[in-house]
Amino acid sequence: MSAIYRAIQRTAHEQPVIFYSLVIGFTGPALVFAVPPIRKRMGWQPVERIPQTFPVPNRPRRAVAGFEDA
Template identity: 45%
Template sequence: MSTPQFWSTPIRYCRWAAHEKPAIFYSLIVGAMGPVALVTLPPIRRYFGSYNLPPVPLTYPIPAGPRVIPEGYDDE
């Protein structure tokens, strides 16, 4: 039994796959870049001075004091 073509000649197989099945080949390449980006992007962002923004508020702040009802806008 022979070894699969990928393991015997990986560069040649990748060239073949890029020409014959480009959607699958390049989707695997882009998908493999995700875990790499998790490790490499935070140090690069820190180097260029990026900072973490404050979290978006999840509630609306309630104003202190009584509610002022506007006057002069009635339909009557």
């Protein structure tokens, strides 16, 4: 275990770009599982879904008058 720690520490000092790229790369997938429970615990609720159709009134339709092109 000590050898792994030293290898990681050496990589962080000698090749910081590679080290931090790997850190960010492994953090992303971990956040997929960590963030939703944290958001739920903090009281976040999803927004209401956008309507996919226009609501049709519940009454008989009247013919339009006065806008003919004739």
